[in-house]
Amino acid sequence: MAETSIISNTANLEKYLKLSQKGKVIAEYVWVDGSNGLRSKCKTLDKKPESYKDLPEWNFDGSSTGQAPGENSDVYLRPVAIYPDPFRQGDNILVMCETWSSDGKPNPYNFRHDAAVVMEAHKAHEFWFGLEQEYTLLDFTGWPYGWPKGGFPAPQGPYYCGVGTGKVFCRDIVEAHYKACLYANINISGTNAEVMPAQWEYQVGPCEGIDLGDQLWMSRFLLHRVAEEFGAKVTFAPKPIPGDWNGAGLHTNVSTKEMRAEGGMKYIEQAMEKLASRQKEHMAVYGEDNQLRMTGRHETASYDKFSWGVANRGSSVRVPRACAQEGKGYFEDRRPASNADPYQITGIMVETLCGMVEG
Numbered sequence: 590m591a592e593t594s595i596i597s598n599t600a601n602l603e604k605y606l607k608l609s610q611k612g613k614v615i616a617e618y619v620w621v622d623g624s625n626g627l628r629s630k631c632k633t634l635d636k637k638p639e640s641y642k643d644l645p646e647w648n649f650d651g652s653s654t655g656q657a658p659g660e661n662s663d664v665y666l667r668p669v670a671i672y673p674d675p676f677r678q679g680d681n682i683l684v685m686c687e688t689w690s691s692d693g694k695p696n697p698y699n700f701r702h703d704a705a706v707v708m709e710a711h712k713a714h715e716f717w718f719g720l721e722q723e724y725t726l727l728d729f730t731g732w733p734y735g736w737p738k739g740g741f742p743a744p745q746g747p748y749y750c751g752v753g754t755g756k757v758f759c760r761d762i763v764e765a766h767y768k769a770c771l772y773a774n775i776n777i778s779g780t781n782a783e784v785m786p787a788q789w790e791y792q793v794g795p796c797e798g799i800d801l802g803d804q805l806w807m808s809r810f811l812l813h814r815v816a817e818e819f820g821a822k823v824t825f826a827p828k829p830i831p832g833d834w835n836g837a838g839l840h841t842n843v844s845t846k847e848m849r850a851e852g853g854m855k856y857i858e859q860a861m862e863k864l865a866s867r868q869k870e871h872m873a874v875y876g877e878d879n880q881l882r883m884t885g886r887h888e889t890a891s892y893d894k895f896s897w898g899v900a901n902r903g904s905s906v907r908v909p910r911a912c913a914q915e916g917k918g919y920f921e922d923r924r925p926a927s928n929a930d931p932y933q934i935t936g937i938m939v940e941t942l943c944g945m946v947e948g
């Protein structure tokens with residue numbers, strides 16, 4: 590632990606967490622800011638809401654988050670989903686929100702709105718998404734957690750799914766985050782240590798349609814919050830350490846009702862043709878600095894050229910061996926970077942496979 594980090598005295602805090610809330614409920618409104626980060630603020634409610642629809646719209650100062658100019662700074666928060674709050678527990682909730690500008694239009698950083706429109710139009714296809722979120726834990730100085738100060742650990746090899754001291758770092762954070770996600774009804778499907786030490790992965794899904802983006806953003810919020818309590822920083826940078834160290838991705842597993850049914854492979858092959866024709870458009874929303882990661886090495890494909898193959902981890906899209914054998918299932922788009930926005934990824938996927946819709 591870096592000496593400069595500030596760790597709250599959790600034993601002392603325990604006393605206050607146990608105090609009665611006298612029937613009031615705390616709702617923590619969470620939103621995506623103007624730089625792909627998360628923000629939150631809390632509101633006291635008189636009673637527990639049955640659904641997100643019972644929650645009031647709220648607002649914040651968008652000039653402080655890069656989401657609005659100073660002279661017209663109000664940005665509105667519209668609740669879209671609620672989750673049990675694993676930190677406060679009881680009836681308290683976390684609230685995922687969309688951001689709206691004062692002119693009545695979605696805020697320029699509200700990428701959920703367009704994605705939800707295109708998904709609603711094509712909901713008959715029952716899109717399922719499962720995303721593999723990779724990330725790296727840093728100490729307070731910004732160096733990967735557990736790495737020698739100003740130096741490097743031994744080369745990659747023993748760390749992926751590693752067990753034992755010196756092979757994994759911060760398992761406590763990973764474990765706490767896993768439990769927090771389950772408590773919050775996040776459909777977290779698993780977790781594993783990654784190839785680069787201090788790098789980890791968890792998966793969210795399968796979730797239908799826009800629900801994936803909501804759940805993944807909330808899972809990121811939970812990760813930042815948990816890591817905060819342990820004095821670690823989370824980075825979603827796709828290539829946090831240059832050189833012979835694996836980057837971090839956000840593999841996106843996709844299926845439609847047709848792909849999952851008997852003979853579904855035909856629809857997966859059609860999808861590959863459509864994806865091939867829109868490589869540029871997809872890469873534009875698949876995360877910043879992704880060209881640093883997509884070098885064609887370290888289990889990545891080339892940044893510019895689309896390719897796909899069965900069981901091939903060096904191609905843009907991989908069809909799992911088991912799906913090819915069964916002739917149905919799903920495909921894995923390996924291109925998105927760890928810092929990509931799941932609303933934009935899932936939105937463009939539906940748009941490319943099913944067609945654009947006028948918002």
Ligand code: ADP
Pocket residue numbers: 717718719720721778792793794795840842843844849918919921
């Ligand atoms: P990998 O072998 O690439 O590491 P993981 O096991 O980490 O794969 O992640 C696979 C993801 O695919 C999980 O999130 C899972 O929920 C998701 N998934 C499984 N089946 C489907 C499907 N039919 N459609 C969409 N996603 C799926």
Ligand code: MN
Pocket residue numbers: none
């Ligand atoms: Mn104020």
Ligand code: MN
Pocket residue numbers: 721790
């Ligand atoms: Mn995985």
Ligand code: MN
Pocket residue numbers: 721723783790
């Ligand atoms: Mn991985």
Ligand code: MN
Pocket residue numbers: 721840921
């Ligand atoms: Mn994968």
